[in-house]
Amino acid sequence: MRGVIAWLGDRITEPVNIDQIAAEAGMSPATLHRHFTAATGMSPLRYQKHLRLLSARRQLLAGDVTAAQVAHTVGYTSATQFSREYRAFYGLPPVRDITRLRAGTTSTAPAHPS
Structure with missing residues (x-):
């Protein structure tokens, strides 16, 4: 998740969607959401x-x-x-x-x- 967190941090001004984030993480959107929420306490968006x-x-x-x-x-x-x-x-x-x-x-x- 560190890579995804850093990726989002580098793109705070850009519009992103869950499919883009999931592709960056190499996960399905549902799996990304579950893992990201477990790591940060909130959804990626x-x-x-x-x-x-x-x-x-x-x-x-x-x-x-x-x-x-x-x-x-x-x-x-x-x-x-x-x-x-x-x-x-x-x-x-x-x-x-x-x-x-x-x-x-x-x-x-x-x-x-x-």
Whole structure:
């Protein structure tokens, strides 16, 4: 699974599907899903989303960029979809989350890890 994890990490900005990931792993999609979930606790596509959101949060914290700019940078085609997924993962929309983090009023842990 390390190879697949690295492969996904190298492609966080690219659209991928389960068939591509399975081909990279040399497994059927069902077998890949089972092994990947056992190794990481999430599906391959959820893992890619997780990586995108982590990268986005780091970029938002580090610089003077908008959520829309970061959404595009990490591979989202829709800033609205990015904001929706960010909020679902971290519990707040991007701007409010970053404002709270910069104020030091919370930890950087996601609202829920799944």
